[in-house]
Amino acid sequence: MTNHHQPTRGEPRVALVTCTELADLDPDDRLVLGPLADRGVAAEPVVWDDPAADWTAYDLAVLRSPWDYMLRRDEFVSWAQRVPRLANPADVVRWNTDKRYLDELSAAGVPTVPTWWVAPGESWALPADTGEYVIKPAVSAGSQDTGRYDLADPEHRRLAVAHVRRLSDAGRVTMVQPYLTAVDTVGETALLFLAGPQGLAFSHAIRKGPMLSGPDFGVDGLYRPEEITARTATEEQLAVAEKTLAAVPGGAERLLYARVDLIPGPDGRPVLVELELTEPSLFLGHAAGAPERLAEAILTHLARHR
Template sequence: MSRTAVLVSCAELPSGDGDDDAVVPALSALGFSVSWAPWDSDYDFAAADAVILRATWDYPARRAEFLSWCESVPSLFNPAGVVRWNTDKSYLVELLDAGLAVVPTALVEPGSPASFPSSDFVVKPSVGAGSRGAARFASGADASAHVAALHAEGHTALVQPYQSSVDSAGELALVYLGGLYSHAFAKGAMLGSTMDAAGLYLEEKLTPASPPADVVALAEDVLDAASALLGILRAELLYARVDVVRGADGRPLLLELELTEPSLGFRQADEAAPMRFASAVRQQLA
C-alpha cells in the first residue's frame, strides 16, 4: 500500500536546495508517494502519512505562525514540541546547565544590557537560520549597536566567544537518523560567506568527514541529554544534526544541535544514506 510523504519547504525554495534530491527515489522505493510543498501553501498536510520538515528556512521572521502550523500537522517530523524547543537557541543554555560541553553562551534579553568577552566573539539572534543576523567582533569591541538592532527586531541576542578553530578546521556536522549515527561532513567557516540567491542562508563549503572518537562521544551525549530534556526517546527523532567545533584547549564543543530543518549533507554522504533516511521514516510511522 502506497503512503504519502511530503517534504516541506518554503515559497522561495519550493523543492529545497538540491541536497534532498536523492531522498525522493529512496522514499519511493520503500512505498511512498513523494511530493514537495511550502509549509504555508494550501497543501493538505493533515492527509499525508509523513510530513517532513526539510527547507522551511523562512520561519525565523514568522516563527509564531510557523509553530502554529507545526502544531496543526498530525504526522510532523520532527514533532512540533521538538521544533518549538529547537528553533530558539536558548536551548544551548539548557544543555550547558545539564553539564554538556557547549560553546559558552550568554543570553541577552530585550531591554537587558550586554557584556562581551575579552576575546573575539560572535553575536547572533536566538531565533535564526543560516547564520543570518550573526556577526563577529574583535577582542575589546563594543557590539551594543548590533545587540540593540537584534532587540529592535524582537530577538534575544546570544553572545559567544569566537572559536578560532573554525578558521582552520571548520565545523564537524554529525547526522543521526532515527537516533542512530549515519554520516558526517565538515563545514567551512560561514561568517563572511555569501548569501544564497534566495537570501535565506549563507553558502557553505561542505566535504565528507570521518569524526574522531571524542567528537562522536560528545554528539552521543548531546542527543541523550536533549532527548531527556524533551521527554522523548532518541529513536523518536527522525533526524538530528550535531555541529561540533574545537575549543581553545582542543576539546570538542557543541556549537548547535539542529532538530528542525537542517541540511543533512546527503551530497557528502555515502550512497546508502538516503535509504537510511527513508528507512528511518518507515520506523517513525511504525
C-alpha cells in the same frame, strides 16, 4: 509548488516540508525522492504556510527546508502543532527553534560553547577582553543576522553594539559567544543521525569550513554559502553527540533525524555549537548511501504512524 498527484491506493504519502523560495526542495533534499519511490513511498514538496495544503492527507510530514520561519517563529510553532504526523514532533520544534536550549544542555553536562543572552530592552556591556565574538539572534538559521567581531578593533566594537541594538529593537533575543578560532583551521564537524529500528543511529559526518569573516552586513538569500567536505567522526566527537542526544527532552528515540554541530574548544576537545532537530541540512550528497538511509528512516517512522 504542491504536487497534487494522487498515489495508488495504499501507497504511503509523505510531505517534504519546505518554503516558498525552495518550493521544489533544496537540491540535497531531492536526493531522497528516488530512494523513497523505490520503496513505494510517494513523496512531494509542500510549502509549510501554503493555505491550500491538507496535512491530514499525508501519512507523514517531514520537516526539510522551511527556512523562512525565523521572523515568524510563533506562527511556525503554532503551525507545527496543527500537523497531525510531523517529524520531528511539534514539541521538539518549539524547544529546538530557540537556541536557549543550549543552557539546558549545558546544565545536563553537555560541553557547550559559553553563551550570554541579551533580552530585548536589556542593557548590554561589551566584554572586557579584546577577543573575537559571535553575535546572532537566538532564533536563526543559515547564519542570517550573524556577525564576527574583533573587540580589539574600535570599529568592530561600535558595530557589535549596533548589532545587538538592532536585534533588540526588533524584539529578538541576542546570543553572544566567543569565536572559537579552531573553526578557521580544523573547521566545524556536523554529525548526522537517522532513525533506525533501535532508535537514532549515526549515519555520517561532514566538515564545514569557516563562514564568518567579519561583522554582519546581511545575507543574500536564505543562507550563507558553505564549504562542505566529508569527514570521519572521532570517538570523542561521537561521545559528545551521544551525550547531547541523551539530554533531548522527551527522548531522542522519537526523532527522525538529528544533527550535532561541534567545534574544538580552546583545549582542543569538542564542544557543542548547535543541536539541529528542526530543519537541518543533512548533507545527503556527501556520504555514500545517505539518501537510502534517510528513506529507510522515513519508512521506520511511517510504520509508527500508520
